[in-house]
């Protein structure tokens with residue numbers, strides 16, 4: 001690999017915290033971030049994170065054990081805060097002495113941060129705003145991820161560049177903040193590191209790595225797509241809330257719009273009550289990510305992808321992706337130093 005001294009210096013705090021060679025996390029991706037991709041990322045010097053998603057404690061137990069069998073490097077586990085068995089999942093992580101637990105999907109419930117820390121693990125939380133970031137740090141979070149709306153999967157309303165400007169100058173001096181969302185190349189990574197980020201988190205760029213078990217048709221959809229194909233889900237009726245998710249446009253996203261119109265009509269006609277109507281919307285995407293990632297149903301499944309998907313054009317081993325990011329970052333930083 002090319003000399004990466006400047007980048008490595010900027011990543012030093014993040015690397016120390018993660019116990020990895022590079023402060024590059026592969027964000028947890030449900031169905032994609034399992035033993036193969038997670039171990040490949042950590043073996044390549046990055047930091048892999050298992051996506052627990054809707055797994056039950058038994059499945060998580062097996063996934064952690066299987067990942068451990070493939071790598072002796074550190075990796076994390078991402079737990080969704082509203083999982084009904086969150087505390088049992090925390091116990092599974094503790095039993096395996098998982099070093100880092102990422103809490104995603106909302107404000108951590110009372111006692112969860114404490115339970116993770118009691119096991120000796122470090123806690124990483126998502127900070128959607130500066131105020132919440134400060135609150136999470138006060139509540140014991142060891143590090144924060146700020147994720148902009150360019151990202152794939154569930155998203156907030158604010159772009160990475162604005163979140164970075166609001167949050168890094170305020171918190172990155174004294175705390176560890178990782179930046180996610182829309183990072184496809186090392187030059188962007190270098191920019192956030194210069195602004196004080198401890199490291200970065202990428203998902204879309206790694207989803208189609210050679211080691212990813214995603215279905216070949218899922219990967220092909222990524223290779224064909226450009227940034228503008230990765231769209232946020234559209235809410236048609238203010239009465240029917242839609243969870244914002246960024247995914248590639250397909251037949252499923254079109255049918256989702258039609259479904260909302262149909263359900264709104266049923267509501268107007270008094271044929272369903274509000275509760276039923278909202279459930280019909282909520283259930284539309286049930287199991288849809290699995291259908292796309294595992295079954296390769298790229299017509300009806302949910303092909304979650306960030307706007308950086310336009311920079312993903314072929315299957316590459318994780319080591320090559322990380323080497324490219326580090327080299328691009330180093331060139332950018334060296335050019336600035338020389339200017």
Ligand SMILES: Cc1cc2nc3c(=O)[nH]c(=O)nc-3n(C[C@H](O)[C@H](O)[C@H](O)COP(=O)(O)O)c2cc1C
Nearest residue numbers: 027028029030104151152153181182203204304306
């Ligand atoms: C296919 C896919 C599935 C994802 N699933 C999850 C998830 O289960 N939990 C989570 O916290 N983030 C999830 N994410 C977000 C990633 O962890 C990561 O933060 C994001 O992809 C970073 O932005 P980028 O896509 O622009 O690189 C997912 C992203 C993708 C593309």
